[in-house]
Amino acid sequence: MKNIVLPLMALCVFLTTAFIGTPAHAGDYDKISFSVGYFDVFDDEGAMDMRAEYRWADPLIWQIKPMAGIEYTSDGSGWVGTGLYYDYHFGNNFFLTPSLAVGLYNDGGGKDLGHVIEFRSQIEVGYEFENASSVSAGLSHISNASLDDENPGAEVLSLYYHMPVGMLFQNAQ
Structure with a gap:
């Protein structure tokens, strides 16, 4: 399964460059984000990790914004939060994005993280294109924050592609 991660990352980069166009700013648009990466990157039990997220542009307080996402690994584990x-x-076009999320986890055939409730902290660094789409690399940690005696945690290294929701529909007319 490790052999498919690089081609999928290349596909994300291709999709980013294929949509370069109208100038805008990332903070002005709700975004849909897709990522591919490697789950449990610092352990031998690794698997391919795939994510889809919706990131709202309107802040809840100060400039902190809400997000929701789903994650699935090639060994059958899943997280929604x-x-x-x-x-x-x-x-000019660079950004740093810290995030914190809580969700429900099912280990499927993958790594047992010790609890159904898992927290995900993440840091991303990326580049925004003129049309407000962007790419970023993220490192996240998933852990149950000691809600259970067993709390092995896992780190995920991901490559993201973010696009304004409107880009999905601009050619449909």
Whole structure:
């Protein structure tokens, strides 16, 4: 399964460059985010990790915004959750995005993380294109925060592609 991660990451980069167009700013649009990565990157039990997230543009408080997502691994584990994120822009088109989410986890045939409730903390660094789509690399940690005696946790290294929701429908007319 490790052999498929690189081609999927290349596909994400291709999709990003294929949609470059109208100038905009990331903070102005709700975004749909897709990622592919490697689950449990620092352990031998690794698996391919795939995610889809919806990130709202309107802040709840200050510039902290809501998000919801689903995650699935090639060994059958899954997570669905919701949380908060913050986009910090620096330079012309670069950004740093920390996030924190809580969700429900099912280990399927994958790693047992010790509890059905799992927290995900993540940091991303990325680049935004002129049309408000972007790519980023993220490192996340999933853990039950000691809700159970067993709390092995897992780290995930991901490559994201983020696109404004409107881009899905601009060619449908």
